[in-house]
Amino acid sequence: MTKPVLKIFSYLPNPRVWKSLITADLCGVEVDVTGAKPAELGTWLWDYDARSLSDSERSDDSPHARTGRRGFSGTLYKTDAFLDAHPFGTVPAAFSPGGSVGVFESNSILRAVARAGNGLYGxxxxxxxxxxxxxxxxxxxxxxxxxxxxxxxxxxxxxxxxxxxxxxxxxxxxxxxxxxxxxxxxxxxxxxxxxxxxxxxxxxxxxxxxxxxxxxxxxxxxxxxxxxxxxxxxxxxxxxxxxxxxxxxxxxxxxxxxxxxxxxx
Ligand SMILES: N[C@@H](CCC(=O)N[C@@H](CS)C(=O)NCC(=O)O)C(=O)O
Structure with missing residues (x-):
């Protein structure tokens, strides 16, 4: 198995993620996808190491608590590191391997996959x-x-x-x-x-x-x-x-x- 060229966090399924997965399949590269159903993503920590949070980790005084801005209402849990990498705070959210570079906007995530796969980009x-x-x-x-x-x-x-x-x-x-x-x-x-x-x-x-x-x-x-x-x-x-x-x-x-x-x- 080859190493993933990108890690994507999102609600799933999501047509905005499919773009990248279809491209990855056609270019023969691996993309790592993490996430949960839309209704469950409010109970997740939005981070490079995204994970489901326990009940006790979810409270309005959590340092990660933010108000959903687009498509999500109520509280979301986004780390500072997530917002540094993803200043608009949206999903799908992609990271380079290791997480040092955040790539946002599904079309740009798509471009990143095509570049890594060296194909489908003219x-x-x-x-x-x-x-x-x-x-x-x-x-x-x-x-x-x-x-x-x-x-x-x-x-x-x-x-x-x-x-x-x-x-x-x-x-x-x-x-x-x-x-x-x-x-x-x-x-x-x-x-x-x-x-x-x-x-x-x-x-x-x-x-x-x-x-x-x-x-x-x-x-x-x-x-x-x-x-x-x-x-x-x-x-x-x-x-x-x-x-x-x-x-x-x-x-x-x-x-x-x-x-x-x-x-x-
Ligand atoms: N144009 C963006 C749309 C991404 C977007 O708006 N995502 C929304 C969910 S549909 C989001 O992450 N909202 C986070 C929030 O409500 O704080 C793309 O194609 O990636």
């Missing part, structure tokens, strides 16, 4: 920069999607409109790209495609909130997606069904495939 510096272009565009979309999905129970019209605009902007760019090439950057898979698949699959979870949206007189933003952006949707569905993706994503998109009347493996 054939030269220009292509690598084009891959970065897609990863940046993807983060802007994914951030809007995060706010939208977390706020689904009580969405303002402004939030809904922002998401609809971000979706249209991002998907039309992906669609346009795929009229020119089979993958986002040229004719080979790169981490730009991997990030797109994972974050877009996560956005499609809006489909689980169809009733909640209807109760707020709103409709699914992705409702006509496969017709409006056929190449983008097909790219996501095809890649997510490929072995390296399916291995990590499991049945995550089965509900969506069924909804489209597609075969489920």
């Amino acid at each position: 054939r030269d510096g220009y292509e690598a920069s084009r891959v970065d272009s897609f990863l940046d565009a993807n983060l802007v979309f994914a951030r809007e999607a995060q706010v939208y999905l977390l706020g689904m129970d009580d969405l303002s019209q402004e939030s809904y409109d922002r998401m609809a605009a971000a979706y249209e902007f991002y998907l039309s760019g992906i669609e346009q790209t795929l009229t020119q090439s089979a993958y986002l950057v040229g004719d080979e898979l790169t981490i730009a495609d991997i990030s797109f698949v994972c974050d877009f699959a996560q956005f499609l979870r809006e489909g689980h909130y169809e009733e909640a949206l209807a109760g707020q007189s709103k409709t699914l933003i992705s409702a006509d997606g496969p017709r409006t952006y056929p190449r983008a949707y097909e790219h996501m569905l095809t890649l997510s069904g490929a072995p390296a993706f399916a291995e990590r994503m499991g049945s995550y998109l089965d509900w969506y495939r069924k909804k489209l009347g597609r075969e489920v493996a």
Whole structure:
């Protein structure tokens, strides 16, 4: 067994972690992943040596007690060392072996894996920069999607409109790209495609909130997606069904495939 090139701490499962794991599998490198279900991560110590805390270790006067800021409510236990390495205090949180370097933002963790594996990051510096272009565009979309999905129970019209605009902007760019090439950057898979698949699959979870949206007189933003952006949707569905993706994503998109009347493996 080879030595892990990175250690990742996160709630699990997490599509933002799958990006790195799919890439690691394809590049033949090892990534060490630690974590627990989302609801349990509040009882963990967020650290390079992350671990589950006992009841007596969890109190508001713990030196590690912090208030969750994004996606987590209530108290979280983050060490000072964790916050030195991860100044925004988010997961997934990656560390170089030994923990001296913290890498945050799932797309940057993904880049770190691809660099360590020496693959899937374009054939030269220009292509690598084009891959970065897609990863940046993807983060802007994914951030809007995060706010939208977390706020689904009580969405303002402004939030809904922002998401609809971000979706249209991002998907039309992906669609346009795929009229020119089979993958986002040229004719080979790169981490730009991997990030797109994972974050877009996560956005499609809006489909689980169809009733909640209807109760707020709103409709699914992705409702006509496969017709409006056929190449983008097909790219996501095809890649997510490929072995390296399916291995990590499991049945995550089965509900969506069924909804489209597609075969489920
Ligand atoms: N854009 C970031 C999103 C990470 C993020 O926002 N993580 C949230 C959970 S979804 C978090 O760790 N929140 C910590 C907190 O609430 O303090 C990425 O792709 O890694």
